Amino acid sequence: MHPTSHIAFIGGGNMATAIITGMIKQGGFAPEQISVIENNTEKAQHLQRHLGVHAFADIKDVSHTADVWVLAVKPQSMKEALTSLTPHLTPDQIVLSIAAGLTIATLSEWLNGHHKVVRTMPNTPALVGQGVTGIYAPLSIVSENEQVLINQILAAIGTNVWLSDEKSIDAITAISGSGPAYVFYVMEHLTAAARCLGFNDETAKQLVQATFAGAVALVEASEEPVSILRERVTSKGGTTAAALNVFNERGMNQTLIDGANAAAHRAEELAIELSKG
Ligand SMILES: NC(=O)C1=CN([C@@H]2O[C@H](COP(=O)(O)OP(=O)(O)OC[C@H]3O[C@@H](n4cnc5c(N)ncnc54)[C@H](O)[C@@H]3O)[C@@H](O)[C@H]2O)C=CC1
Numbered sequence: 001m002h003p004t005s006h007i008a009f010i011g012g013g014n015m016a017t018a019i020i021t022g023m024i025k026q027g028g029f030a031p032e033q034i035s036v037i038e039n040n041t042e043k044a045q046h047l048q049r050h051l052g053v054h055a056f057a058d059i060k061d062v063s064h065t066a067d068v069w070v071l072a073v074k075p076q077s078m079k080e081a082l083t084s085l086t087p088h089l090t091p092d093q094i095v096l097s098i099a100a101g102l103t104i105a106t107l108s109e110w111l112n113g114h115h116k117v118v119r120t121m122p123n124t125p126a127l128v129g130q131g132v133t134g135i136y137a138p139l140s141i142v143s144e145n146e147q148v149l150i151n152q153i154l155a156a157i158g159t160n161v162w163l164s165d166e167k168s169i170d171a172i173t174a175i176s177g178s179g180p181a182y183v184f185y186v187m188e189h190l191t192a193a194a195r196c197l198g199f200n201d202e203t204a205k206q207l208v209q210a211t212f213a214g215a216v217a218l219v220e221a222s223e224e225p226v227s228i229l230r231e232r233v234t235s236k237g238g239t240t241a242a243a244l245n246v247f248n249e250r251g252m253n254q255t256l257i258d259g260a261n262a263a264a265h266r267a268e269e270l271a272i273e274l275s276k277g
C-alpha cells in the first residue's frame, strides 16, 4: 500500500462514503490517511465518528497535505467547491473527479489551469464493493506510481476500466454509471407484474431479487454468451417465447439501445451546459 499517501475528498455524500468505506475495508488504507471536506457539519461529524477519517466543514481547516484530491460534489456545486480548493492546490497534486459531465478542460480551467486532472465514472454498487469505475487520465500527466495509487483508491470499490480517450467517459456513464438504474427499473416493473399475478409484496420482491441474482450468477459461471443462456430458457411455443414476443413486438431491444444513447448524449450536453458555470 501507500502508507504515506494522503487522500482528501471534497464532498462526503453517497459516493464519497462508498469509496472511503471501500478504501478502509478492502483497500488497506488507514482512516488517518483520509480527509473529507463536507460542508454539512452533521454529515462531517458522522463520517469522522463512523469511519475514523479526518473530517472538516471548511477546507481552510484541513491539516494534511493531500496527494490526491477527490472531487465528490454534485456537478452543479463543483465550480464553487473548486474556488475554495484552488488556493490550497500545488502542481504535483492529483485532482480526481467522479462527477458526471464535467470535462478535464472545464475542471482545469476552474482550477486556474491545474494540469493533473483525472476523470472517473464510478457507479452505486460501489457501496457494496461491486462497482465498476471508468478512468481516464492523459498518460503524460500521471506517473506510473500515481496510476498505481489511483488504481488502489478505486479498486477498493470494485473493478477499474482504464479508458484511452475522454469521450469514452460519456459512453461508460451511459452503460455502467447509469446502468444500475436501468436494472432497478426492470426489477421494479417485474415486481409490479408479480403483484398483478397475485403475489404479495414480500413474495414478489423475493422472486424478482432471487431471479436477478441467480441469472447473474449463471452468467458468471458460464462460458456461453447471454444470448445462448436466454435461448436455453426459451422453449419453442412456450411461456418465455410468449413474453419475449411481446418485448420484441414493442421494440424493447431497440428501446434499450436508444435509452443508453440518450444517456450518452445527455452527458455530452451536460458537459456544454456545465462548462458555462
Ligand atoms: N449517484 C450516482 O449514481 C453517481 C454519482 N456520481 C457523481 O458523484 C458525485 C457525487 O454524487 P453523490 O455522492 O450521489 O452526491 P451527494 O449529494 O450524496 O454528495 C455530495 C456532497 O457534497 C457536499 N457538498 C456540496 N458542496 C460542497 C462544498 N463546496 N464543499 C464540501 N462539501 C460540499 C454535500 O453536502 C453532499 O453531502 C456527483 O458529481 C455525481 O455526478 C458518479 C457516478 C454515479
Ligand SMILES: O=C(O)[C@@H]1CCC=N1
Residues within 6 Å of the ligand: 100, 173, 177, 178
Ligand atoms: O444520473 C446521473 O447524471 C449520474 C451519473 C451516473 C449516475 N448518476
